[in-house]
Amino acid sequence: MPLIETKSLQDEYDVIVVGSGAAGGQTAYTLTMDGAKVLMLEAGRNYVAETETPMFQTHDQAPLRGNSTADKEFGFYDATVDGGWQVPDEPYTNASDQKDRQFWWWRARMLGGRTNHWGRISLRNGPYDFKPRSRDGLGFDWPMTYEDLAPYYDKVEMLIGVYGENDGLENTPNSPDGCLMPAPKPRAGEALLQQRARQLGVPVVAMHRAVLTERLDHKRIPKLLHPGNARAQSILAAEMQRRAACFWATECGRGCSIRANYQSPTVHLPPALATGNLDVLTNAMVREVTTNKEGRASGVLFIDRLTGVEHRAKARVIVLAASACETVRILLNSKSKQFPDGLANSSGNVGKYLMDTVGTGVAGQIPLLEGLPPHNDDGAGGSHVYSPWWLYQQQHAGKLDFARGYHIEINAQRPMPSVGYAAGLAQHAQGYGRKFKEEMRRYYGSTISMSGRGEMIPNEDSYCEIDPTKKDKWGIPVLRFHWKWSEHETRQAAHMQQTFANIIEAMGGRVLTKIETDGAKAIRPGGFIIHEVGGALMGADPKSSVTNQWGQTWDVKNLFLTDGAVFPSNADKNPTLTIMAHAWRASDYMLAAMKRSEI
Amino acid sequence: MTSNNPIQFDRRTALKWVLAAAAALQMPESIADEIAKTVAAKGYGKDPDLLKAYTPGQLWPLTLGAAQRRTVATLSDTILPAEGEFPAASKLGVVEFIDEWISAPYPQMSADREQILEGLTSLEEEAQRRFKKPFTDLTARQIASICDDLASVQAKQGFERPTAFFQRFKQLVAAGYYTTPQGMKDIGYVGNVPLAKYEGPPKEVLERIGVKMV
Structure with a gap:
């Protein structure tokens, strides 16, 4: 990836984009394809998936056979660089020392951020998800409807490539023809789970993931995405041809050297760079947004992480896409006489209503899957099926003791054995010697797990603020988190536990983990699912929200937020696709406003 | 996630x-x-080279002496012996892996360190107590007589700690063995190869589990 150095910074840009992940990548893509001159600042190092990805490495080539450690929390081969729930020299704090009131903050310090290792699950929010308060009186409505964002979901799906099917299920939108790629067939374990879960009324349908199951249609799609822009069309067509289809091997979390899955540095950034309109500067840790005396954003102040030297960059428009919490941190640290409580914070709500996803899991062993003939089910490197939330009507009728839904992520395959997998099987295989080996062969591929991913309702007790004393290595004040799950979340987690146990039973299996009836014991800590959104909510009223529906801050007209910080709710659907759709829509608005000279 | x-x-x-x-x-x-107290050494950090092949001892010092390594090899090969085309565990680097694991400067592995080292010592003591010989000099039948006491699901009275050790040791041996290409083949994993097409499970598999794919 061609990069610039600090000394080659231009005097002024049209737009500075802080962050290079799903939000920053999409924002820079949309802006540069339409001719805007953009500077992208990334806090971490450059990263080149084509040359750095361990595509076929087996675990025996890695330290500790690739097992997770405090240095690499998702295993040695996980793509994450300089990241994790703890990042050296970049601390954060929790206000409470109670175990259930902690927030775990995952960060990555690399070009493309967390898009390099994410699960690629790409689900659309449904119509209900934009109007949750209107539906059940809790949380906040979005100042837009599903129909407002739908055209951008279409565009993002076509641009990045998402496999999936249209099932016509409630609040689980279909995509128009031509948006989705064919979904891979279910694996044996997934197919059995599908058959048995359906008997319980739980739908199991094709997962939607950002993996190319065939080559992108480089003749059709560029014209649809960039009508009337011949240059953008030709750049995108060329880049689409440089992406290969999945060859059905190696885990997506390692990254993808053939660019078959979505990560910002292999999908969003190459066409943006090909326009000649994008400068990317890495190791640039943004401390604050600077303002002029008219109260407009004038640029950013950043620290070169390699030298520790402070620099400034200027632009007409500033976009924060640094991930929800980092965006909030930059806003709150941008204090001045004019903005004593931080930038864009006249509502006092910057940092408030931080959300994650409710997560819990159950594992089971299924005798019917024992001793199957060996066959390759690596597939698309992640789930082929999932269960969208299916109890909307019962919930709406008040028959459940929690207000919002969840989906089920299913893991049922014959994986390349990891340390955890082999050790787990060994716990159940009896004896030693030949008998033990036979049992290991018999049990291999017969275990499954289900993970619930549910909606959390924003609450007053879950937020972040600037820690009054602690600073990071560069002297930048750090975040302090406050966290509390409500009973809507813990009861939902208990419901997940029981449902998963029922599905395992319906498969004729035995549950391997303890089923918790107390959801507070089952729920993962805040931040553990790494779906944190909120902190600078969009809304219809400047008094209570931070931005309008285009991520434009009410207080500073040329300051936009295009990441998950603006989400007024956190539907069970994984947030990444919605982040990209919002970023595209916000960028279109920015471009139009710049053309009208409003900003 | x-x-x-x-x-x-x-x-x-x-x-x-x-x-x-x-x-x-x-x-x-x-x-x-x-x-447990974490081993004091440097880990590989948050940005290691993922393309390099690593060997135990390269990143942090190992722990086991020659006699301990022999004990680990004997016990590993008792748990996963050679069979047909598949070599015994010690031939696939399992001893080195276990040494690397218990020597690693990370909390999870350090937590195993004490249990494994203590277990190896008590295994020696048991060999001396029963047969007046080092563990590695025992006959297969003598080794089996000890392992049979440790391998039961419910620990026998007085064998709680050695049984827990044996369980954990067995897990680590399995982890070391089944993460090698030979171990993967042994367990029935086929994959990690590029394919032109993904066809889904074979017909005979679907028939076995009674599923009709649409």
Whole structure:
């Protein structure tokens, strides 16, 4: 990836984009394809998936056979660089020392951020998800409807490539023809789970993931995405041809050297760079947004992480896409006489209503899957099926003791054995010697797990603020988190536990983990699912929200937020696709406003 | 996280990992106390070269002496002996892996260190007590007589700690063995090769599980 150095910074840009992940990548893509001159600042190092990805490495080539450690929390081969729930020299704090009131903050310090290792699950929010308060009186409505964002979901799906099917299920939108790629067939374990879960009324349908199951249609799609822009069309067509289809091997979390899955540095950034309109500067840790005396954003102040030297960059428009919490941190640290409580914070709500996803899991062993003939089910490197939330009507009728839904992520395959997998099987295989080996062969591929991913309702007790004393290595004040799950979340987690146990039973299996009836014991800590959104909510009223529906801050007209910080709710659907759709829509608005000279 | 984070049903490992992470978050001491003292050495850091092949001992010093390594090899090969085309565990680097594991400067592995070292010592003591010989000099039948006492699901009276050791040791041997190409083949994993097409499960597999694919 061609990069610039600090000394080659231009005097002024049209737009500075802080962050290079799903939000920053999409924002820079949309802006540069339409001719805007953009500077992208990334806090971490450059990263080149084509040359750095361990595509076929087996675990025996890695330290500790690739097992997770405090240095690499998702295993040695996980793509994450300089990241994790703890990042050296970049601390954060929790206000409470109670175990259930902690927030775990995952960060990555690399070009493309967390898009390099994410699960690629790409689900659309449904119509209900934009109007949750209107539906059940809790949380906040979005100042837009599903129909407002739908055209951008279409565009993002076509641009990045998402496999999936249209099932016509409630609040689980279909995509128009031509948006989705064919979904891979279910694996044996997934197919059995599908058959048995359906008997319980739980739908199991094709997962939607950002993996190319065939080559992108480089003749059709560029014209649809960039009508009337011949240059953008030709750049995108060329880049689409440089992406290969999945060859059905190696885990997506390692990254993808053939660019078959979505990560910002292999999908969003190459066409943006090909326009000649994008400068990317890495190791640039943004401390604050600077303002002029008219109260407009004038640029950013950043620290070169390699030298520790402070620099400034200027632009007409500033976009924060640094991930929800980092965006909030930059806003709150941008204090001045004019903005004593931080930038864009006249509502006092910057940092408030931080959300994650409710997560819990159950594992089971299924005798019917024992001793199957060996066959390759690596597939698309992640789930082929999932269960969208299916109890909307019962919930709406008040028959459940929690207000919002969840989906089920299913893991049922014959994986390349990891340390955890082999050790787990060994716990159940009896004896030693030949008998033990036979049992290991018999049990291999017969275990499954289900993970619930549910909606959390924003609450007053879950937020972040600037820690009054602690600073990071560069002297930048750090975040302090406050966290509390409500009973809507813990009861939902208990419901997940029981449902998963029922599905395992319906498969004729035995549950391997303890089923918790107390959801507070089952729920993962805040931040553990790494779906944190909120902190600078969009809304219809400047008094209570931070931005309008285009991520434009009410207080500073040329300051936009295009990441998950603006989400007024956190539907069970994984947030990444919605982040990209919002970023595209916000960028279109920015471009139009710049053309009208409003900003 | 999503599908690249399947929950691990090895609860003991998972629990330790959660506890370790909790410690990093400055959790209350009562939880931190449960975590063994971490080995003092440098880990590989947060940006290691992922394309390089690593060998045990390259990143941090190993622990086991020659006699301990022999004991680990004998016990590993008792648990996973050679069979047909598949070599015994010690021929696939399992001894070196276990040494690397218990020597690693990370909380999860340090938690195993004490149990494994203590277990190896008590194994020697048991060999001396029963047969007046070092463990590695025992006949297969003598080794079996000890292992039979340790391999039961419910620990026999007085064998609680050695049984727990044996369980954990067995897990580590399996981890070391089945993460090698030979071990993967042995267990029935076929994959990690590029394919032009993904066809889904073979017909005979679907028939076995009674599923009709649409």
